[in-house]
Amino acid sequence: MSFRHAKTTLLGVLVLCALASAATSHLNPYAYWLNVAYSIGINIILAVSLNLINGHTGQFSLGHAGFMAVGAYTAAIITNHVGTVSPLVANLLFPGALLAGGLAAALAGLLVGLPTLRLRGDYLAIVTLGFGEIIRVVLQNMDAVGGSRGYSVTHFWTNTFWAFGLAAVTIYVIGALVNSTYGRGFIAVHDDEIAAEAMGINTTKYKVTAFVVGAFFAGIAGGLFAHSTLYLTPTGFGFMQSIAFVVMVILGGMGNTAGVVLAAILLTLLPEGLRFLAAVHIPGLAAERPLAWIADTRMIIYSLLLILLMLARPQGLFGAKGLRARK
Amino acid sequence: MTEFLQQLINGLADGSVLALIALGYTMVYGILRFINFAHGDVFMLGAFAGYYLAPLVANDLHVKLPSIGGALLVFVIVMTLCAGIGIFIERLAYRPLRKRPKLTVLITAIGVSLFLEYTGQFVFGAAPKKFPELLPAQPLPSIAGLSLNTNQLVILGTTLLLLGALRFIVMNTRMGRAMRAVSYNPEAAALMGVNTDVVISFTFGLGSALAAAAGLLYSMTYPSIDPLMGIFPGLKAFVAAVLGGIGNLPGAALGGFIIGITETLVSGYLSSTYRDAIAFAVLILILLFKPSGLLGKKVVEKV
Numbered sequence: 058m059s060f061r062h063a064k065t066t067l068l069g070v071l072v073l074c075a076l077a078s079a080a081t082s083h084l085n086p087y088a089y090w091l092n093v094a095y096s097i098g099i100n101i102i103l104a105v106s107l108n109l110i111n112g113h114t115g116q117f118s119l120g121h122a123g124f125m126a127v128g129a130y131t132a133a134i135i136t137n138h139v140g141t142v143s144p145l146v147a148n149l150l151f152p153g154a155l156l157a158g159g160l161a162a163a164l165a166g167l168l169v170g171l172p173t174l175r176l177r178g179d180y181l182a183i184v185t186l187g188f189g190e191i192i193r194v195v196l197q198n199m200d201a202v203g204g205s206r207g208y209s210v211t212h213f214w215t216n217t218f219w220a221f222g223l224a225a226v227t228i229y230v231i232g233a234l235v236n237s238t239y240g241r242g243f244i245a246v247h248d249d250e251i252a253a254e255a256m257g258i259n260t261t262k263y264k265v266t267a268f269v270v271g272a273f274f275a276g277i278a279g280g281l282f283a284h285s286t287l288y289l290t291p292t293g294f295g296f297m298q299s300i301a302f303v304v305m306v307i308l309g310g311m312g313n314t315a316g317v318v319l320a321a322i323l324l325t326l327l328p329e330g331l332r333f334l335a336a337v338h339i340p341g342l343a344a345e346r347p348l349a350w351i352a353d354t355r356m357i358i359y360s361l362l363l364i365l366l367m368l369a370r371p372q373g374l375f376g377a378k379g380l381r382a383r384k
Numbered sequence: 385m386t387e388f389l390q391q392l393i394n395g396l397a398d399g400s401v402l403a404l405i406a407l408g409y410t411m412v413y414g415i416l417r418f419i420n421f422a423h424g425d426v427f428m429l430g431a432f433a434g435y436y437l438a439p440l441v442a443n444d445l446h447v448k449l450p451s452i453g454g455a456l457l458v459f460v461i462v463m464t465l466c467a468g469i470g471i472f473i474e475r476l477a478y479r480p481l482r483k484r485p486k487l488t489v490l491i492t493a494i495g496v497s498l499f500l501e502y503t504g505q506f507v508f509g510a511a512p513k514k515f516p517e518l519l520p521a522q523p524l525p526s527i528a529g530l531s532l533n534t535n536q537l538v539i540l541g542t543t544l545l546l547l548g549a550l551r552f553i554v555m556n557t558r559m560g561r562a563m564r565a566v567s568y569n570p571e572a573a574a575l576m577g578v579n580t581d582v583v584i585s586f587t588f589g590l591g592s593a594l595a596a597a598a599g600l601l602y603s604m605t606y607p608s609i610d611p612l613m614g615i616f617p618g619l620k621a622f623v624a625a626v627l628g629g630i631g632n633l634p635g636a637a638l639g640g641f642i643i644g645i646t647e648t649l650v651s652g653y654l655s656s657t658y659r660d661a662i663a664f665a666v667l668i669l670i671l672l673f674k675p676s677g678l679l680g681k682k683v684v685e686k687v
Contacts, residue, residue, distance in 0.1 A: 117487065172668065172671075172672050175671075175672075175675045176671060176675055178486070179413075179418075179419055179486075179490075179626075179630070180626060180630075180671065180675065182419070182490075183419075183622060183623065183626055183667070184664075184667065184668055184671060186619070186664075187623065187663075187664030187665075187667055187668055188664070188668070190619075190660065190661060190664050191661045191664050191665060194657075194658060194660050194661035195661070197657065198655070198657050198658060296619075300494055303491070303494075304491070304494075307487075307491050311487075353506055354502075354506060356498070356502040356505075357499060357502045357503055357506060359498070359502075360495050360496075360498035360499035360502055361495075361499060363491065363492075363494070363495035363498065364477055364492055364495035364496060364499065367481065367488050367489075367491050367492040367495060368477075368480055368481065368492070371481070371484055371485070371488040
């Protein structure tokens with residue numbers, strides 16, 4: 058992907074997000090479709106940041122939800138100390154809290170990244186999964202944040218600007234990182250770790266960097282998540298959630314940013330779409346809700362689609378690294 | 385001291401269940417080099433097969449339950465059934481992907497796992513069910529203040545028996561030799577006339593039968609079963625397999641016992657709420673110092 062106009066595009070997107078945010082500010086922030094929209098932005102951040110670790114750098118992390126949890130709880134702890142403030146002050150404080158959440162998650166990423174240097178493939182996968190689970194269990198045992206009862210977040214500060222603006226920033230930063238001279242190292246580690254090492258690339262540094270940067274953005278997404286759902290439970294950040302993010306990356310195509318963004322959107326909308334279908338009434342049919350069976354079977358459908366996708370198109374719907382190859 | 389021994393006994397019972405599941409993971413990994421994520425769900429299917437089979441055995445076959453003969457019959461049928469399911473899963477989902485990258489197969493396995501869990505919730509219902517009594521659990525006379533019951537002895541005994549049987553199959557039979565050959569070098573084994581497809585099917589069947597047995601043993605101790613019950617024992621068993629050195633059979637059994645005992649000791653002496661994190665903490669600690677697991681061989685990557 059050409060990055061020549063990326064900065065201009067990013068600015069344009071940010072302005073658009075600000076406009077969209079202003080246009081939706083008078084709406085009820087709890088509106089269902091608005092929350093689906095926030096989820097899309099948040100999931101884009103998570104999928105694109107995981108794509109740096111799993112896609113571009115070729116590592117296999119199964120603990121992304123853990124980083125998200127660290128960011129979510131950190132940001133929520135900070136903003137819960139703030140009383141009622143005007144929207145302007147909120148919009149000034151919020152990025153600070155998100156940043157703190159991101160940094161805390163990045164620290165967790167460093168902790169995971171360092172010991173995993175010696176591990177590859179499946180071993181790495183199971184250790185990152187383990188770290189994610191440890192984070193969850195530790196949160197469950199932290200009484201200060203409600204333990205397994207969950208933690209209420211006071212402020213609904215996520216809005217269209219932050220959700221989509223930060224998604225755009227994530228795409229830009231990770232895109233710029235991978236496309237830079239420095240970033241060739243990630244791809245070298247992905248393509249052939251031994252060859253990269255032989256060429257003098259510090260593979261260790263690149264792997265840890267991927268983990269730290271990926272975790273940072275996952276933490277930011279966690280902060281956004283906390284301030285739109287307003288209720289955090291440790292079990293919500295289990296490994297099933299991590300797997301959902303991995304599926305987004307696989308579906309979009311490893312290392313293919315545009316594909317991963319599309320997959321994140323698609324996979325956020327799919328369950329909602331199926332829920333909608335289950336409630337739909339078709340005139341002329343005897344049954345009140347003829348598609349109600351979808352509600353019970355939508356997760357079965359999801360898992361079957363996943364298996365069929367892997368059988369039919371293992372490179373993901375949009376192909377691995379499709380856009381980068383077309384430089 | 386008595387309390388410590390008591391915890392140790394409880395840990396051994398939990399550990400033997402993990403060891404049985406871990407063997408399935410490690411066998412499949414040894415041969416195909418991939419994590420069969422759906423293995424924990426075969427464990428769940430074993431428990432549910434027992435749940436639905438026990439009344440059939442008691443009412444239609446007129447075999448008395450709980451009794452030793454009845455329990456034996458349930459074990460044999462359930463293990464055979466789950467072996468079939470394991471072979472079926474491999475044939476349908478994994479075999480078409482044999483030559484694909486490992487990651488593709490791993491994601492497929494996650495898909496199969498989700499499929500089994502959600503189909504289980506749909507078919508069996510999400511609410512926990514009470515597992516029927518297969519064997520009458522009787523407290524044994526306490527020795528030196530230790531309380532033991534027959535179920536714990538049965539679990540430990542069955543596990544040792546199955547471990548012995550597995551060792552015999554792998555080390556002393558034609559099929560076992562073929563399994564070792566395929567795990568050592570699949571291409572060379574195929575050239576020597578080993579039918580790799582049959583060997584792989586057999587491995588899946590064997591692993592699934594062990595998982596099913598583990599499911600029944602587990603449900604005898606913790607009689608509340610639900611379609612998601614396989615997730616955590618499955619994960620911990622996989623951790624146990626990695627801990628022992630994945631692909632190594634004695635390692636998997638050892639890892640299972642280590643995790644089971646550590647978990648019981650930690651929840652007994654420190655805090656039971658940290659129980660679910662213990663397995664992973666032990667894993668990370670050991671991998672830090674020995675990345676190939678306790679009994680695993682260090683693989684030198686050749687360019």
